Amino acid sequence: MQFVAGRSREKLVAFQSFANTTMQLSALGQSDIILIAVSDDSIAQVAAEIPETNALIVHTSGSTSLEVLEPRERIGVFYPLQTFSKNKELNYKKIPFLIEVKIEEDLQLLSKLTHALQAEHFRMNSKERAAYHLAAVFSNNFTNHILTESETLCEQHRISFQLLKPLLEETIEKAFEKGPENSQTGPAKRNDSKTIEKQLAALQTTEQKDLYTTLTKAIQKHYER
Amino acid sequence: MQFVAGRSREKLVAFQSFANTTMQLSALGQSDIILIAVSDDSIAQVAAEIPETNALIVHTSGSTSLEVLEPRERIGVFYPLQTFSKNKELNYKKIPFLIEVKIEEDLQLLSKLTHALQAEHFRMNSKERAAYHLAAVFSNNFTNHILTESETLCEQHRISFQLLKPLLEETIEKAFEKGPENSQTGPAKRNDSKTIEKQLAALQTTEQKDLYTTLTKAIQKHYER
Numbered sequence: 339m340q341f342v343a344g345r346s347r348e349k350l351v352a353f354q355s356f357a358n359t360t361m362q363l364s365a366l367g368q369s370d371i372i373l374i375a376v377s378d379d380s381i382a383q384v385a386a387e388i389p390e391t392n393a394l395i396v397h398t399s400g401s402t403s404l405e406v407l408e409p410r411e412r413i414g415v416f417y418p419l420q421t422f423s424k425n426k427e428l429n430y431k432k433i434p435f436l437i438e439v440k441i442e443e444d445l446q447l448l449s450k451l452t453h454a455l456q457a458e459h460f461r462m463n464s465k466e467r468a469a470y471h472l473a474a475v476f477s478n479n480f481t482n483h484i485l486t487e488s489e490t491l492c493e494q495h496r497i498s499f500q501l502l503k504p505l506l507e508e509t510i511e512k513a514f515e516k517g518p519e520n521s522q523t524g525p526a527k528r529n530d531s532k533t534i535e536k537q538l539a540a541l542q543t544t545e546q547k548d549l550y551t552t553l554t555k556a557i558q559k560h561y562e563r
Numbered sequence: 564m565q566f567v568a569g570r571s572r573e574k575l576v577a578f579q580s581f582a583n584t585t586m587q588l589s590a591l592g593q594s595d596i597i598l599i600a601v602s603d604d605s606i607a608q609v610a611a612e613i614p615e616t617n618a619l620i621v622h623t624s625g626s627t628s629l630e631v632l633e634p635r636e637r638i639g640v641f642y643p644l645q646t647f648s649k650n651k652e653l654n655y656k657k658i659p660f661l662i663e664v665k666i667e668e669d670l671q672l673l674s675k676l677t678h679a680l681q682a683e684h685f686r687m688n689s690k691e692r693a694a695y696h697l698a699a700v701f702s703n704n705f706t707n708h709i710l711t712e713s714e715t716l717c718e719q720h721r722i723s724f725q726l727l728k729p730l731l732e733e734t735i736e737k738a739f740e741k742g743p744e745n746s747q748t749g750p751a752k753r754n755d756s757k758t759i760e761k762q763l764a765a766l767q768t769t770e771q772k773d774l775y776t777t778l779t780k781a782i783q784k785h786y787e788r
Protein backbone atom coordinates (compact mmCIF):
# COMPACT_ATOMS: atom_id res chain seq x y z
CA MET A 339 0.00 0.00 0.00
CA GLN A 340 1.32 3.44 -0.88
CA PHE A 341 0.94 6.45 1.37
CA VAL A 342 1.96 10.01 0.65
CA ALA A 343 2.15 12.25 3.69
CA GLY A 344 2.44 16.01 3.36
CA ARG A 345 1.77 19.21 5.24
CA SER A 346 -0.28 20.83 2.51
CA ARG A 347 -3.73 19.45 1.72
CA GLU A 348 -3.65 21.23 -1.66
CA LYS A 349 -0.37 19.70 -2.78
CA LEU A 350 -1.49 16.22 -1.74
CA VAL A 351 -4.31 16.33 -4.32
CA ALA A 352 -1.84 15.56 -7.13
CA PHE A 353 -0.99 12.22 -5.49
CA GLN A 354 -4.53 10.99 -4.87
CA SER A 355 -4.84 9.11 -8.15
CA PHE A 356 -2.12 6.60 -7.26
CA ALA A 357 -1.68 6.62 -3.48
CA ASN A 358 -3.45 7.16 -0.22
CA THR A 359 -2.66 10.61 1.09
CA THR A 360 -2.44 11.73 4.67
CA MET A 361 -1.35 14.70 6.73
CA GLN A 362 -0.44 12.42 9.66
CA LEU A 363 3.08 11.01 9.81
CA SER A 364 1.75 8.40 12.23
CA ALA A 365 -0.10 6.72 9.34
CA LEU A 366 3.24 5.64 7.87
CA GLY A 367 4.18 3.18 10.63
CA GLN A 368 3.20 0.05 8.71
CA SER A 369 5.32 0.73 5.60
CA ASP A 370 8.30 -1.20 4.19
CA ILE A 371 10.07 1.96 3.10
CA ILE A 372 9.53 5.54 4.19
CA LEU A 373 10.97 7.99 1.69
CA ILE A 374 11.69 11.50 2.97
CA ALA A 375 11.59 13.87 -0.01
CA VAL A 376 11.90 17.33 1.53
CA SER A 377 14.43 20.19 1.37
CA ASP A 378 17.84 19.26 2.78
CA ASP A 379 17.44 21.48 5.83
CA SER A 380 14.20 19.76 6.88
CA ILE A 381 15.30 16.11 6.63
CA ALA A 382 16.45 15.74 10.25
CA GLN A 383 13.31 17.36 11.62
CA VAL A 384 10.90 15.32 9.50
CA ALA A 385 12.82 12.14 10.34
CA ALA A 386 12.49 12.92 14.04
CA GLU A 387 8.74 13.28 13.71
CA ILE A 388 8.25 9.82 12.19
CA PRO A 389 6.91 7.51 14.93
CA GLU A 390 8.76 4.35 15.87
CA THR A 391 8.65 1.99 12.92
CA ASN A 392 10.14 -1.16 11.44
CA ALA A 393 10.30 0.50 8.03
CA LEU A 394 13.50 1.43 6.24
CA ILE A 395 13.73 5.23 6.36
CA VAL A 396 15.60 6.87 3.46
CA HIS A 397 16.18 10.44 2.35
CA THR A 398 16.64 11.57 -1.26
CA SER A 399 19.32 14.24 -0.91
CA GLY A 400 22.62 14.26 -2.79
CA SER A 401 24.58 16.42 -0.39
CA THR A 402 23.20 15.18 2.93
CA SER A 403 24.96 12.32 4.70
CA LEU A 404 23.30 9.13 5.84
CA GLU A 405 24.04 10.00 9.48
CA VAL A 406 21.39 12.72 9.57
CA LEU A 407 18.86 9.88 10.02
CA GLU A 408 20.60 8.45 13.10
CA PRO A 409 20.16 7.22 15.82
CA ARG A 410 17.72 5.02 13.94
CA GLU A 411 19.15 1.76 12.65
CA ARG A 412 17.30 0.97 9.43
CA ILE A 413 18.27 4.01 7.38
CA GLY A 414 19.43 4.71 3.84
CA VAL A 415 19.71 7.16 0.95
CA PHE A 416 17.92 6.97 -2.39
CA TYR A 417 19.27 9.84 -4.51
CA PRO A 418 18.18 10.23 -8.12
CA LEU A 419 20.96 11.92 -10.13
CA GLN A 420 18.53 13.99 -12.18
CA THR A 421 16.79 17.36 -12.24
CA PHE A 422 13.06 17.38 -11.51
CA SER A 423 10.32 19.85 -12.18
CA LYS A 424 6.61 19.94 -11.71
CA ASN A 425 4.62 19.33 -14.88
CA LYS A 426 7.46 17.74 -16.81
CA GLU A 427 7.43 13.99 -17.37
CA LEU A 428 10.71 12.10 -16.91
CA ASN A 429 11.90 8.78 -18.24
CA TYR A 430 12.72 6.99 -14.97
CA LYS A 431 14.64 4.28 -16.79
CA LYS A 432 17.30 6.86 -17.55
CA ILE A 433 17.83 8.05 -13.97
CA PRO A 434 20.85 6.64 -12.11
CA PHE A 435 19.88 6.13 -8.47
CA LEU A 436 22.74 6.51 -5.99
CA ILE A 437 21.95 4.39 -2.97
CA GLU A 438 23.40 3.87 0.51
CA VAL A 439 22.25 1.82 3.50
CA LYS A 440 23.42 1.37 7.07
CA ILE A 441 22.42 -2.26 7.39
CA GLU A 442 23.60 -4.49 4.55
CA GLU A 443 20.30 -6.39 4.30
CA ASP A 444 18.39 -3.22 3.44
CA LEU A 445 20.25 -2.95 0.16
CA GLN A 446 17.86 -5.45 -1.37
CA LEU A 447 14.83 -3.30 -0.63
CA LEU A 448 16.28 -0.25 -2.43
CA SER A 449 17.50 -2.44 -5.23
CA LYS A 450 13.93 -3.77 -5.68
CA LEU A 451 12.64 -0.21 -5.71
CA THR A 452 14.95 0.88 -8.55
CA HIS A 453 14.13 -2.37 -10.33
CA ALA A 454 10.42 -1.52 -10.14
CA LEU A 455 11.24 1.80 -11.82
CA GLN A 456 13.29 -0.07 -14.45
CA ALA A 457 16.18 2.16 -13.45
CA GLU A 458 19.82 1.43 -12.59
CA HIS A 459 21.27 1.91 -9.13
CA PHE A 460 24.81 2.51 -7.94
CA ARG A 461 25.86 1.86 -4.40
CA MET A 462 28.17 4.40 -2.79
CA ASN A 463 28.99 6.18 0.44
CA SER A 464 27.92 9.70 1.48
CA LYS A 465 31.22 11.24 0.36
CA GLU A 466 31.03 9.85 -3.16
CA ARG A 467 27.40 10.84 -3.44
CA ALA A 468 28.27 14.41 -2.37
CA ALA A 469 30.89 14.51 -5.15
CA TYR A 470 28.25 13.49 -7.71
CA HIS A 471 25.93 16.13 -6.33
CA LEU A 472 28.63 18.79 -6.71
CA ALA A 473 29.46 17.71 -10.27
CA ALA A 474 25.73 17.68 -11.06
CA VAL A 475 25.10 21.16 -9.69
CA PHE A 476 28.19 22.45 -11.48
CA SER A 477 27.17 20.97 -14.84
CA ASN A 478 23.43 21.55 -14.71
CA ASN A 479 23.28 25.00 -13.12
CA PHE A 480 26.08 26.54 -15.15
CA THR A 481 25.08 25.00 -18.48
CA ASN A 482 21.56 26.23 -17.90
CA HIS A 483 22.73 29.77 -17.16
CA ILE A 484 24.79 29.83 -20.34
CA LEU A 485 21.63 28.87 -22.20
CA THR A 486 19.79 31.70 -20.43
CA GLU A 487 22.32 34.19 -21.77
CA SER A 488 22.15 32.53 -25.20
CA GLU A 489 18.40 32.99 -25.22
CA THR A 490 18.79 36.69 -24.37
CA LEU A 491 21.33 36.95 -27.18
CA CYS A 492 18.82 35.40 -29.59
CA GLU A 493 16.08 37.79 -28.45
CA GLN A 494 18.36 40.79 -28.95
CA HIS A 495 19.12 39.70 -32.50
CA ARG A 496 15.51 38.63 -33.15
CA ILE A 497 16.48 35.08 -34.02
CA SER A 498 15.01 31.81 -32.74
CA PHE A 499 16.59 30.20 -29.66
CA GLN A 500 14.76 26.96 -30.53
CA LEU A 501 16.89 26.51 -33.65
CA LEU A 502 19.90 25.88 -31.38
CA LYS A 503 18.39 22.74 -29.84
CA PRO A 504 19.93 20.13 -32.20
CA LEU A 505 23.34 21.77 -31.71
CA LEU A 506 23.11 21.57 -27.93
CA GLU A 507 21.89 17.96 -28.05
CA GLU A 508 24.88 17.09 -30.20
CA THR A 509 27.20 19.04 -27.86
CA ILE A 510 26.12 16.80 -24.96
CA GLU A 511 26.13 13.62 -27.08
CA LYS A 512 29.65 14.32 -28.31
CA ALA A 513 31.05 15.37 -24.93
CA PHE A 514 30.05 12.01 -23.45
CA GLU A 515 31.10 9.99 -26.48
CA LYS A 516 34.49 11.56 -27.30
CA GLY A 517 35.09 13.33 -24.00
CA PRO A 518 34.58 17.10 -23.61
CA GLU A 519 38.28 17.90 -23.84
CA ASN A 520 38.49 16.23 -27.26
CA SER A 521 35.33 18.03 -28.37
CA GLN A 522 36.36 21.61 -27.63
CA THR A 523 36.31 23.86 -30.69
CA GLY A 524 35.94 27.60 -31.30
CA PRO A 525 37.93 30.82 -31.28
CA ALA A 526 39.13 30.49 -27.66
CA LYS A 527 40.50 26.98 -28.22
CA ARG A 528 42.43 28.00 -31.35
CA ASN A 529 43.48 31.37 -29.88
CA ASP A 530 41.81 33.26 -32.73
CA SER A 531 41.96 36.78 -31.28
CA LYS A 532 40.45 38.40 -34.38
CA THR A 533 37.22 36.40 -34.02
CA ILE A 534 37.20 36.82 -30.24
CA GLU A 535 37.31 40.62 -30.61
CA LYS A 536 34.61 40.56 -33.28
CA GLN A 537 32.31 38.38 -31.16
CA LEU A 538 32.89 40.43 -28.00
CA ALA A 539 31.90 43.55 -29.94
CA ALA A 540 28.71 41.86 -31.13
CA LEU A 541 27.56 41.11 -27.57
CA GLN A 542 25.23 43.75 -26.20
CA THR A 543 25.12 43.34 -22.42
CA THR A 544 27.78 43.47 -19.70
CA GLU A 545 26.54 40.07 -18.47
CA GLN A 546 27.25 38.44 -21.84
CA LYS A 547 30.60 40.20 -22.26
CA ASP A 548 31.73 39.15 -18.76
CA LEU A 549 30.71 35.54 -19.30
CA TYR A 550 32.33 35.53 -22.74
CA THR A 551 35.60 36.96 -21.40
CA THR A 552 35.81 34.64 -18.38
CA LEU A 553 35.03 31.49 -20.32
CA THR A 554 37.29 32.47 -23.22
CA LYS A 555 40.20 33.03 -20.80
CA ALA A 556 39.40 29.77 -18.99
CA ILE A 557 39.50 27.83 -22.29
CA GLN A 558 42.70 29.57 -23.43
CA LYS A 559 44.39 28.83 -20.12
CA HIS A 560 43.24 25.22 -20.15
CA TYR A 561 44.67 24.48 -23.58
CA GLU A 562 47.93 26.46 -23.35
CA ARG A 563 49.21 23.78 -20.99
CA MET B 564 27.61 13.45 -60.73
CA GLN B 565 29.39 14.26 -57.49
CA PHE B 566 32.93 15.57 -57.35
CA VAL B 567 35.01 16.26 -54.29
CA ALA B 568 38.06 18.43 -54.91
CA GLY B 569 40.78 18.78 -52.30
CA ARG B 570 44.44 19.65 -51.94
CA SER B 571 45.36 16.51 -50.03
CA ARG B 572 45.36 13.20 -51.86
CA GLU B 573 45.26 11.38 -48.52
CA LYS B 574 42.20 13.17 -47.22
CA LEU B 575 40.35 12.59 -50.49
CA VAL B 576 40.48 8.83 -49.95
CA ALA B 577 37.62 9.02 -47.46
CA PHE B 578 35.31 10.41 -50.16
CA GLN B 579 36.08 7.86 -52.89
CA SER B 580 33.30 5.48 -51.96
CA PHE B 581 30.53 7.93 -52.85
CA ALA B 582 32.03 10.58 -55.17
CA ASN B 583 34.63 11.18 -57.82
CA THR B 584 37.61 12.88 -56.27
CA THR B 585 39.99 15.32 -57.89
CA MET B 586 42.81 17.68 -57.01
CA GLN B 587 41.90 19.97 -59.94
CA LEU B 588 39.36 22.72 -59.31
CA SER B 589 38.91 22.91 -63.10
CA ALA B 590 37.09 19.55 -63.01
CA LEU B 591 34.17 21.24 -61.19
CA GLY B 592 33.05 23.41 -64.11
CA GLN B 593 30.10 21.21 -65.13
CA SER B 594 28.41 21.10 -61.71
CA ASP B 595 25.01 22.46 -60.62
CA ILE B 596 26.31 23.47 -57.20
CA ILE B 597 29.87 24.01 -56.01
CA LEU B 598 30.09 23.86 -52.25
CA ILE B 599 33.16 25.51 -50.68
CA ALA B 600 33.77 23.84 -47.32
CA VAL B 601 37.07 25.32 -46.11
CA SER B 602 38.21 27.47 -43.18
CA ASP B 603 36.65 30.96 -43.18
CA ASP B 604 39.92 32.66 -44.07
CA SER B 605 40.37 30.56 -47.22
CA ILE B 606 36.91 30.96 -48.75
CA ALA B 607 37.73 34.03 -50.91
CA GLN B 608 40.94 32.51 -52.23
CA VAL B 609 39.39 29.13 -53.09
CA ALA B 610 36.42 30.88 -54.72
CA ALA B 611 38.81 32.92 -56.87
CA GLU B 612 40.52 29.76 -58.07
CA ILE B 613 37.32 28.17 -59.35
CA PRO B 614 37.25 28.55 -63.14
CA GLU B 615 34.36 30.32 -64.88
CA THR B 616 31.24 28.25 -64.35
CA ASN B 617 27.45 28.28 -64.62
CA ALA B 618 27.24 26.48 -61.27
CA LEU B 619 25.83 28.05 -58.12
CA ILE B 620 28.80 28.62 -55.80
CA VAL B 621 28.05 28.50 -52.06
CA HIS B 622 30.14 28.61 -48.93
CA THR B 623 29.25 26.90 -45.65
CA SER B 624 30.41 29.47 -43.10
CA GLY B 625 28.23 30.95 -40.38
CA SER B 626 30.17 34.14 -39.81
CA THR B 627 31.23 34.95 -43.39
CA SER B 628 28.98 37.16 -45.50
CA LEU B 629 27.64 36.25 -48.92
CA GLU B 630 29.63 39.09 -50.51
CA VAL B 631 32.95 37.29 -50.07
CA LEU B 632 31.96 35.30 -53.20
CA GLU B 633 31.44 38.41 -55.36
CA PRO B 634 31.86 39.58 -58.11
CA ARG B 635 30.27 36.31 -59.24
CA GLU B 636 26.53 36.41 -59.70
CA ARG B 637 25.27 32.94 -58.85
CA ILE B 638 26.37 32.74 -55.22
CA GLY B 639 24.89 31.59 -51.94
CA VAL B 640 25.45 30.29 -48.42
CA PHE B 641 24.57 26.83 -47.10
CA TYR B 642 25.34 26.88 -43.36
CA PRO B 643 24.56 23.88 -41.17
CA LEU B 644 23.83 25.02 -37.61
CA GLN B 645 25.58 22.05 -36.06
CA THR B 646 28.97 20.91 -34.77
CA PHE B 647 30.86 18.40 -36.89
CA SER B 648 33.68 16.03 -36.16
CA LYS B 649 35.52 13.37 -38.05
CA ASN B 650 34.47 9.83 -37.17
CA LYS B 651 31.17 10.80 -35.58
CA GLU B 652 27.95 10.11 -37.49
CA LEU B 653 25.28 12.80 -37.49
CA ASN B 654 21.55 12.67 -38.07
CA TYR B 655 21.23 15.15 -40.97
CA LYS B 656 17.46 15.34 -40.55
CA LYS B 657 18.07 17.21 -37.33
CA ILE B 658 20.37 19.88 -38.77
CA PRO B 659 18.80 23.29 -39.51
CA PHE B 660 20.41 24.67 -42.68
CA LEU B 661 20.60 28.46 -42.83
CA ILE B 662 20.59 29.47 -46.46
CA GLU B 663 21.09 32.66 -48.47
CA VAL B 664 21.27 33.37 -52.21
CA LYS B 665 22.00 36.41 -54.32
CA ILE B 666 19.66 35.48 -57.18
CA GLU B 667 16.15 34.54 -56.10
CA GLU B 668 15.92 31.60 -58.54
CA ASP B 669 18.86 29.83 -56.90
CA LEU B 670 16.85 29.37 -53.72
CA GLN B 671 15.19 26.33 -55.26
CA LEU B 672 18.48 24.55 -55.78
CA LEU B 673 19.52 24.88 -52.12
CA SER B 674 16.02 23.98 -51.04
CA LYS B 675 16.27 20.78 -53.11
CA LEU B 676 19.63 20.02 -51.51
CA THR B 677 18.28 20.23 -47.95
CA HIS B 678 15.25 18.23 -49.08
CA ALA B 679 17.57 15.47 -50.34
CA LEU B 680 19.12 15.42 -46.85
CA GLN B 681 15.60 15.30 -45.31
CA ALA B 682 16.59 18.40 -43.37
CA GLU B 683 14.87 21.75 -42.79
CA HIS B 684 16.19 25.01 -44.16
CA PHE B 685 15.71 28.59 -43.03
CA ARG B 686 16.30 31.52 -45.33
CA MET B 687 18.06 34.53 -43.85
CA ASN B 688 20.56 37.28 -44.57
CA SER B 689 24.25 37.34 -43.62
CA LYS B 690 23.61 39.45 -40.51
CA GLU B 691 21.03 37.05 -39.08
CA ARG B 692 23.23 34.07 -39.89
CA ALA B 693 26.15 35.72 -38.07
CA ALA B 694 23.91 36.14 -35.01
CA TYR B 695 23.07 32.42 -35.07
CA HIS B 696 26.75 31.63 -35.40
CA LEU B 697 27.58 33.76 -32.38
CA ALA B 698 24.80 32.19 -30.29
CA ALA B 699 25.98 28.75 -31.42
CA VAL B 700 29.63 29.38 -30.50
CA PHE B 701 28.55 30.87 -27.18
CA SER B 702 26.33 27.90 -26.27
CA ASN B 703 28.41 25.06 -27.65
CA ASN B 704 31.92 26.20 -26.70
CA PHE B 705 31.08 27.35 -23.19
CA THR B 706 28.82 24.41 -22.34
CA ASN B 707 31.52 22.06 -23.53
CA HIS B 708 34.16 23.75 -21.38
CA ILE B 709 31.94 23.49 -18.32
CA LEU B 710 31.70 19.76 -19.05
CA THR B 711 35.49 19.61 -19.35
CA GLU B 712 35.82 21.03 -15.83
CA SER B 713 33.07 18.69 -14.63
CA GLU B 714 34.99 15.75 -15.99
CA THR B 715 38.15 16.87 -14.16
CA LEU B 716 36.06 17.24 -11.01
CA CYS B 717 34.81 13.66 -11.44
CA GLU B 718 38.36 12.37 -11.97
CA GLN B 719 39.56 14.13 -8.82
CA HIS B 720 36.82 12.49 -6.78
CA ARG B 721 37.20 9.16 -8.61
CA ILE B 722 33.59 9.10 -9.72
CA SER B 723 32.17 8.41 -13.17
CA PHE B 724 31.59 11.39 -15.50
CA GLN B 725 29.38 9.14 -17.67
CA LEU B 726 26.77 8.91 -14.93
CA LEU B 727 26.02 12.62 -15.49
CA LYS B 728 24.83 12.08 -19.07
CA PRO B 729 21.06 11.66 -18.39
CA LEU B 730 21.15 14.79 -16.22
CA LEU B 731 22.76 16.87 -18.97
CA GLU B 732 20.35 15.53 -21.58
CA GLU B 733 17.45 16.53 -19.35
CA THR B 734 19.06 19.95 -18.73
CA ILE B 735 19.00 20.64 -22.48
CA GLU B 736 15.54 19.11 -22.98
CA LYS B 737 14.08 21.21 -20.20
CA ALA B 738 15.83 24.45 -21.21
CA PHE B 739 14.23 24.25 -24.66
CA GLU B 740 10.84 23.10 -23.38
CA LYS B 741 10.30 25.43 -20.41
CA GLY B 742 12.92 28.06 -21.27
CA PRO B 743 16.30 28.18 -19.48
CA GLU B 744 15.28 31.06 -17.23
CA ASN B 745 12.36 29.03 -15.86
CA SER B 746 14.63 26.01 -15.41
CA GLN B 747 17.36 27.58 -13.30
CA THR B 748 17.82 25.90 -9.93
CA GLY B 749 20.68 25.56 -7.45
CA PRO B 750 22.41 27.43 -4.64
CA ALA B 751 23.24 30.53 -6.73
CA LYS B 752 19.64 30.98 -7.87
CA ARG B 753 18.28 30.71 -4.33
CA ASN B 754 21.16 32.73 -2.82
CA ASP B 755 22.10 29.85 -0.51
CA SER B 756 25.46 31.16 0.70
CA LYS B 757 26.02 28.23 3.07
CA THR B 758 25.94 25.69 0.23
CA ILE B 759 27.96 28.00 -2.06
CA GLU B 760 30.77 28.18 0.52
CA LYS B 761 30.67 24.43 1.07
CA GLN B 762 30.83 23.69 -2.66
CA LEU B 763 33.61 26.22 -3.28
CA ALA B 764 35.65 24.53 -0.56
CA ALA B 765 35.13 21.14 -2.18
CA LEU B 766 36.57 22.31 -5.53
CA GLN B 767 40.24 21.51 -5.87
CA THR B 768 41.63 23.67 -8.69
CA THR B 769 41.81 27.43 -9.25
CA GLU B 770 40.17 26.88 -12.64
CA GLN B 771 37.10 25.28 -11.07
CA LYS B 772 36.92 27.84 -8.26
CA ASP B 773 37.15 30.75 -10.74
CA LEU B 774 34.46 29.31 -12.98
CA TYR B 775 32.27 28.52 -9.98
CA THR B 776 32.63 32.05 -8.58
CA THR B 777 32.02 33.83 -11.89
CA LEU B 778 28.99 31.77 -12.83
CA THR B 779 27.55 31.91 -9.32
CA LYS B 780 27.85 35.71 -9.32
CA ALA B 781 26.37 35.89 -12.83
CA ILE B 782 23.36 33.82 -11.77
CA GLN B 783 22.89 35.82 -8.54
CA LYS B 784 23.05 39.09 -10.47
CA HIS B 785 20.66 37.84 -13.12
CA TYR B 786 17.96 36.87 -10.63
CA GLU B 787 18.28 39.77 -8.18
CA ARG B 788 16.64 41.96 -10.83
